[in-house]
Amino acid sequence: MSQPSVLYDTLGPKGRRNVRIGTVIGVLVVLGIVAWVLWQLARSDQLEAERWGILFDTESGVPQSLGRALVNTLRAAAVGMALSMVLGAFLAAGRLSNHAWVRAPVSVVVQFFRGIPLLLLIFFVFLGLPQLGVSLNLFWSLVAGLTLYNMAVLAEIFRAGILSIDRGQSEAGYALGLRKTQVMALILVPQAVRRMLPAIVSQLVTLLKDTSLGFVIGYFELLRQGRSIVEFLGPRYGLQIYVGVAVMYIAVNLSLSLLARYLDRRTSRNPKVVSDPKTEEAEPVVPLGRE
């Protein structure tokens, strides 16, 4: 709040009084909304302690199955992350190649997978490939879809990171007699990684969120598990289970997002990262693909 803003000057006594009045009104409005929501919930008996208690009641088996579902979610995300990082690195190298016959097809692959919805890819792997004689189980269908999409997005992030390094760096490398591979591995990649880290992590958060698409094909991640618990226990605990699932997703994603922000702050303090005045203002949080 104390930070200077573009929009208004440091406030004088009258301005501070107005802000105080506005603050009081704002607090009242926000409290009013919260109270209204709580009242609505209470009216339909959704606030009963017993209903919420099911999320922590180990005898009902709910916390255990949600825990297993969380593991399923994280497992799909981890495998997808690892595969798409590796494949993305190869694709980025392909797009930066000096040979047009490598560059052109790789560019087509990247642009294609980046341009179509992830869910369509997952459906293609899950429903389409079996017709062509390739049957993957639920886990690998989801992971394959996630990988195909995210490898393309990550390839673009990697490529942008490499290209953002000052040309003098690679020229100096060549002047020393390094080969192209050496320039890449010893000079460009180490600098680019530092600069790309926030963008990479926020893309990985996106990937983690997208594991919830497993729900659509029936992979037992958090959301599908929540749904099946509710089908088993009946609608009495519906809202509570769903809110529990949402909170678990938000908690995991938020901690990864905070990690991204921390890395961003740490790297921007690092004097080794030569800041490019043009990219400094740009938020890396909204990457080229979907959020």
Add this chain to the structure above:
Amino acid sequence: MTAIVENLDLYWSGFLTTLALSFWAGLLAFALGTLLAAFRVSPFPPLQALGTFYVETFRNTPLTVLWFFAVFALPLIDITLPSFFIAGVVALGLYTAAFVCEAVRSGINSVSAGQAEAARAIGLTFTQTLRLVVLPQAFRTVVPPLGNVWIAMVKNSSIGAAFGITELTAVATRLVNTYPADVIAVFAGSATGYLLITIPSGLLLGVVERRVVVLR
């Protein structure tokens, strides 16, 4: 190929549904996102907190979960949205609003403080500063990220296939069993539909970007 030719009308209606869903959700997201951005840059702490809370919550919730809430959880508290389409517009719009808010906010913050200081120094009032100096510059910075948000949202609208909306992705899942020999064509048809929206959007965005770009 027969799969596409025989079902061209199905693809066309799916395409229109995707477009309509994206359009209405985009409108909702733009209105709400701009309002939230105004909250976040306002001098009132509770409004700032509300804006921050909204953005952090909706940005970190998977869209599938939001959509799921709109369709399955709201009826549990006696709020039933009139149709799957409306539920989709609400879920997609509320989700995207968080990203619109961040784009607009970073646009406003990218206007250098000197600009507003100069405006105040020559005696412009708060609204004049905003209308004549800050917003015109912020708007230009906001165009490229907003365009990316739009393209991402068009692709995100595919999740509607899982929640009762017959848009492009749902068309492919419906046809895949009828034309097992044509799977690639069936999916390529839907993919083409998306590319027909995203590629022109991207090109248009590039044109607008070049025309409104400000050099600082």
